[in-house]
Amino acid sequence: MSINHVSRILWSAALALWLSTVFATAVEARDINMHAGAPLERVKVIYLDKANGIGPRFRFASAPPELSSTCAASIRANVNDGSFVVNYSGEQTFEEFRSNAATSSPLNPNEAAIALAHSPYTLKGEGQISNAMCANIFTGTNARGFCTGAIGKKGYTIVYHFDPAACLYDNIAVGTSLEERLSVDNHYAQEPELNCATKLRQFVADIDVVLGKRPHDITQAFDALDRHFPLTGCSLEGVSSIIKTSKYFRSISQNGPKMHVFVLNSDAPYVRGVAVIFGLTDTGDSALPSAGWSPPFL
Numbered sequence: 001m002s003i004n005h006v007s008r009i010l011w012s013a014a015l016a017l018w019l020s021t022v023f024a025t026a027v028e029a030r031d032i033n034m035h036a037g038a039p040l041e042r043v044k045v046i047y048l049d050k051a052n053g054i055g056p057r058f059r060f061a062s063a064p065p066e067l068s069s070t071c072a073a074s075i076r077a078n079v080n081d082g083s084f085v086v087n088y089s090g091e092q093t094f095e096e097f098r099s100n101a102a103t104s105s106p107l108n109p110n111e112a113a114i115a116l117a118h119s120p121y122t123l124k125g126e127g128q129i130s131n132a133m134c135a136n137i138f139t140g141t142n143a144r145g146f147c148t149g150a151i152g153k154k155g156y157t158i159v160y161h162f163d164p165a166a167c168l169y170d171n172i173a174v175g176t177s178l179e180e181r182l183s184v185d186n187h188y189a190q191e192p193e194l195n196c197a198t199k200l201r202q203f204v205a206d207i208d209v210v211l212g213k214r215p216h217d218i219t220q221a222f223d224a225l226d227r228h229f230p231l232t233g234c235s236l237e238g239v240s241s242i243i244k245t246s247k248y249f250r251s252i253s254q255n256g257p258k259m260h261v262f263v264l265n266s267d268a269p270y271v272r273g274v275a276v277i278f279g280l281t282d283t284g285d286s287a288l289p290s291a292g293w294s295p296p297f298l
Contacts, residue, residue, distance in 0.1 A: 034055075034056055034058075034079050035183045036058050036181055037182075037183075038061075039060050039072075040060055041060070042058055043057040055080045056078065056079055057076065057077065058078070060072035064177055066173060067177055068168075071163070071166045073166075074161075074162050075161070079156055079158055081155075094152040094157045098131070098150070100133070101130050102130075102131055106124035107123065112136075113169060115139070119136070120135050121135070123164060123169055126172045126175075126176075129171070130150045130152070130175075132175075145163055145164045146161065146164075147162050148161050149162075151178065151179050156184065196231045199231055200234070200239060200242045203225075204245055204246045207221070207246065207264060211248050211274055214266070218291060218292070218293065221276055229278065230289075233284050234280060234286070236260060240252055240260075246264055248265055250265045250275075259280070261277060261280075262277065262278055262279070263276070267294040267295065274292070274294060275294035
């Protein structure tokens, strides 16, 4: 077995393990085209979020009138398809998250400020703004902490994190500020979704062009994934047949009883290439699409 072949196998195994650790989820999200009102802005990421249940990310470029600058700087939000929520306690629906956050009475700001470090507590929500699940990291003059809240909307969920000390322990103010500045592009949301075979054929044509140009920027491969994933309603036979038409097709393997993994790779002797990998679950949904240099930088 050649060194290149061994390297390719090791890289694929390492990538699959890393992806399953970082992005593991049973939920896939469609792309949700969101509008962010100033000073909220979209954050560009270098890996594909939306196909793993985690949608576009947002932060404040500057402080809005209703929030302090330190509070605004601590806020991070993402918009997920359906009712998908992820926090330190794992993957949940919005209603599960709301229920868990309501198991204890919310603390008022004075109570929250003196809560023991690393002891969980909640801050009050309102309407579709859930209670926030929080913990202090430090208390006193150097107070700092971490909160997770969620806002349930029709067809999507806003999940946000913030520093409770910087935001004066006011979860409602943070949630309201985000809710007022995030809206869905309804025209985009109503566009018909393409079926699996059509989307996969378009992806193969697209990624073959990208890989054929020997890109020096890995984000070009991620952009191609972002244009065509997630896939739903697929069959293993159909995906296998279509993906094999790529000139860069390398392998199909099984990862456990409920996942098949597909690999494309543009590497060649003495030339670093790009490997593209995605999984297909037994329910016909794509999972863990990603890309990396091949062989990887060591």
